[in-house]
Amino acid sequence: MVPELSNLPPVLRNLTWEDFDPSKNCTLAGKLLGQWAGSPDSTDARTNPYIMAEFVKASSPIPINNTTHGQIIDWDMYNTVIRNVTLDALMEPTKKLCFREFCQNLDWEGDQDLAGIGVLVVYIIQVSLTLVFSTLYTVQLSVNWRRTRAQQPPITLFKRADLCFDIFFLSSFYFGLCFAIASIIITVASGNTRYNSELTMTTSQLSSVIILTMGPKSIMRTRHPTLARSAGIMLLVLLLVTFGLQTTSDWADTFESTCLKLVMKRSRIRVFRWVSVSLMTMPAPCYVVWLCLRRLGLPHEVNGIAFTWLPFIAAVMCLMCFVELRVAMGDLVGDTYSENQWSIGQILAVTAWIPTFVQFVKIWTGEYIQVVIIPKLKSLVRWKKTLDADTSAENSTGNGSTQEDMELQAQNQIEVPTLGTAESNTALRRRRSW
Secondary structure (H helix, E strand, O other): OOOOHHHOOHHHHOOOHHHOOHHHOHHHHHHHHHHHHHOOOOHHHHOOHHHHHHHHHHHOOOOOOOOOHHHHHHHHHHHHHOOOOOHHHHHHHHHHHOHHHHHHOOOOOOOHHHHOHHHHHHHHHHHHHHHHHHHHHHHHHHOOOOOOHHHOOOHHHHHHHHHHHHHHHHHHHHHHHHHHHHHHHHHHHOOOEHHHHHHHHHHHHHHHHHHHHHHHHHHHOOOOHHHHHHHHHHHHHHHHHHHHHHHOOEOOOHHHHHHHHHHHHHOOHHHHHHHHHHHHHOHHHHHHHHHHHHHHOOOHHHHHHHHHHHHHHHHHHHHHHHHHHHHHHHHHHHHHOOOOOOOHHHHHHHHOOHHHHHHHHHHHHHHHHHHHHHHHHHHHHHHHHHHHHHHHHHHHHOOOOOHHHHHHHHHHHHHOOOOOOHHHHHHHHHHHHO
């Protein structure tokens, strides 16, 4: 039943929602309007009566401290039914004056599958290792090690680095390909929302530029030249698919249409995105220029360096775009932001790279373990077996002797070797070495 105007307190009779100032208490304004905007249900379910009453008392242009919560609820019902003035009248002022508090109360959690902390750690690892291998490749290109032997680095260094590079290239390709396909499927299944499409395009672009950075080195390697070309082409095709999804995406809810939209306009995400796209296309004109200047004696190393470092800078820009988007969303969402939480999927994303690092350790320490550690362990095992056998023989033949006599006998056996077979002399030398 709609209350009569005469039944309302005098201080509330001439007030509507348009008269209130959300900036007087942004915390209550964000809670009240966030609930109102985030729920499509009826008016009674969209507002918390207690929060609404506290907001009216805190943001009213005149003091209304003596009113009860029930009177404020009746006043809201009268404004809604008779005057047709709802909380929508405060929506735009709240978005403008209390933007952060409004966005934090929309109960938006993010997408942990596409932008979780584990995915961020994996991309940081990939970019860091790409920097290491790009530096080694630049050293190989910029210095002519074949001129004098004194200038040559240890041959095992580059051999091991090349083996590690092959493993890292394959791991990056498989991870980028699988993650790009999974991102596209998740984006399409979720209705192609703007946030998911932005994440999908950023991660696909990052995987593509990492492969492009390692492309010249991989093509020069005789082990995977065809795979290097096909990997770059496949990831670029997926990148075009994600670009198409991004251009046709929609703002899914109030948070995306209000908060995310404004963040995308204000932040540096767009700058990072277009700089990285520009750097991805730079190797093509560099290659054309190199072909034109080839007759003038321009060394081929210049072209290889350009093809390596320009995509790497693009990869750094993509990573910064990814981090900037996560930081902006985390600042807006607040405690409900789930992308910084470690779940089973984030742990699996990181642990999937453990075999790669195990292979790295095996390549760099395998020779030392094979030549030094394993022979010593085998010698230790044989010495232990020989010592146990000698101790058992002494115990069986000299049960009546004292412990001191047994120790003296063992010392005499070591100090004064008995000439015998070659096997006994060899065992005696091994005991002395240990």
